[in-house]
Amino acid sequence: MTRDQLLTAPDTVLPTLRGAVAGLPSYVPGRRGAGADIAALASNESHYPPLPAAAAAVAEAAVTMNRYPDSAAVELRERLARHLGVTAGEVAVGPGSVGVLQQIITGLCDAGDEVIFAWRSFEAYPILVELAGARPVRIPLDDAEGHDLEAMAAAVTGRTKVILLCTPNNPTGVPISHESIEAFLQSVRSDILVAIDEAYVEYAEAGSGPDSLALYRQYPNVCILRTFSKAYGLAGLRVGYAVAAPGIAEGLRRTALPFSVSALAQKAAVASLDAGEEMEARVSAVRQERARMAAQLEAQGWKLQASQGNFLWIRADDDLCARLVDAFDRAGILVRAYQGDGVRITVANPASNDRVLRLLEAHAA
Structure with a gap:
């Protein structure tokens, strides 16, 4: 029987996608x-070319592209730790902040668990949640185009595992104040991971949003999510990172696709931090x-x-x-x-x- 005959035969049973995938909207x-x-x-995207130091680092690293990168990204994690005032054990990296976010959801959510986020916010949120078999819980923005934290707190159930706070919010640009997030953290259970997504934090005016590192040091269920794709101009290389409690960060490193951050991306990120x-x-x-x-x-x-x-x-x-x-x-x-x-x-x-x-x-x- 030919392939075409097999495909059209009435008794042929072929592989099928999971229901969650078949109904998933494309990003x-x-x-x-x-x-x-x-x-x-x-x-x-940044409309500037890559920082000269980053471009030079990529050119130098390109001659070893026949070799696998450091899957643990030790040099980059140690450089980030010095930059942020944390330990390398508290840092996990991935292919852009969206890659790290997928590691977060994969690492914390079982089928049927819930992830709460504002809407409209980053378009990948519901896609990644549904892909993991979890349930996205969208909370409408308030009249000022920002997060309605009171409504988000009220939406917490026994199945809530992760809450995503995007500040400044994409696509509205509205930040969440430090005081608002602190009050929110005091109102939710400590076993819920609260991920503060700061993809655009470098563009924010000082004091307009939270001091996320201070919140992280006070509340161990806080996770900070950032990227080199925006202000650092490395969108084409795909490298982002999370800061989380050591046990959570270790779990994020375990759920990462091996070698997902290229050697070129790691070297460019280190060079970019040095060109602050x-x-x-x-x-x-x-x-x-x-x-x-x-x-x-x-x-x-x-x-x-x-x-x-x-x-x-x-x-x-x-x-x-x-x-x-x-x-x-x-x-x-x-x-x-x-x-x-x-x-x-x-x-x-x-x-x-x-x-x-x-x-x-x-x-x-």
Whole structure:
């Protein structure tokens, strides 16, 4: 019997995907475009090239790409430990913060367990939770586009294993205050892991969000999640990390895919940490552009929340969202649309930002 005959035979039984996988929505990345006139503002990438030290480290490491990387990422974990004032045993790394998040959910959740997070927030949250067989519990944002921590605390049940707090929140840019998170931690059980996802923390103004390391030192059920993909400009190399109690961090290292963080990524991350002043200068420029754009958009009549990420958020219903995306597409500007919720626009170089400002001025109410 040929393959085609076997496929069409009425009594043929073929492998099937798990139900959780078959019904799983695909993660939607920011759109790509080709051409010098395209402004790619959909993925919150850094619009600076890699830090020179990171690029040099990658070039040097490339000659050994025939060898496996250090699966334990010892050098990177020790460098992160010095940077953060923790021990290497409290650090776990993975392929981007989303990879570490998958390690967290895999390590803590059994089938039927619950993971609570705000919505709308990072799009990968419900996908990773459902993939693990756990149940995502979405809590709507409050009127200020931030986390409704009171509602999140009220949603805790006996099956709750993980709570995700995204600050600044993606895609709205709204941070969670230190005092709010501290009060929240005092209200939830200590056996629930509270992961503070700080993918954009470097872009936040000092004092706008939590001192997550202080919270971690006070509350052993806190886990901090960060990445080199955004401010450090290593999105293409995929390296993120978590800071957690030693037992949890060890579990995250066990659930990691072996060799998931390449040697090039590890070397680039170490070099990037050593070039902190140069990175901070770039971040400062983004903050200045973010403030400039926000001021001009508010003057045009757009209502914005004060974003602390490298992006701005415009709340829009389906009709306005569709009209804005169509206008941006025709202008060669790629933005991220969330139907029924709004449009997220990455803060880029001044020339691209000016194109955004001109387009939105033409569509202001």
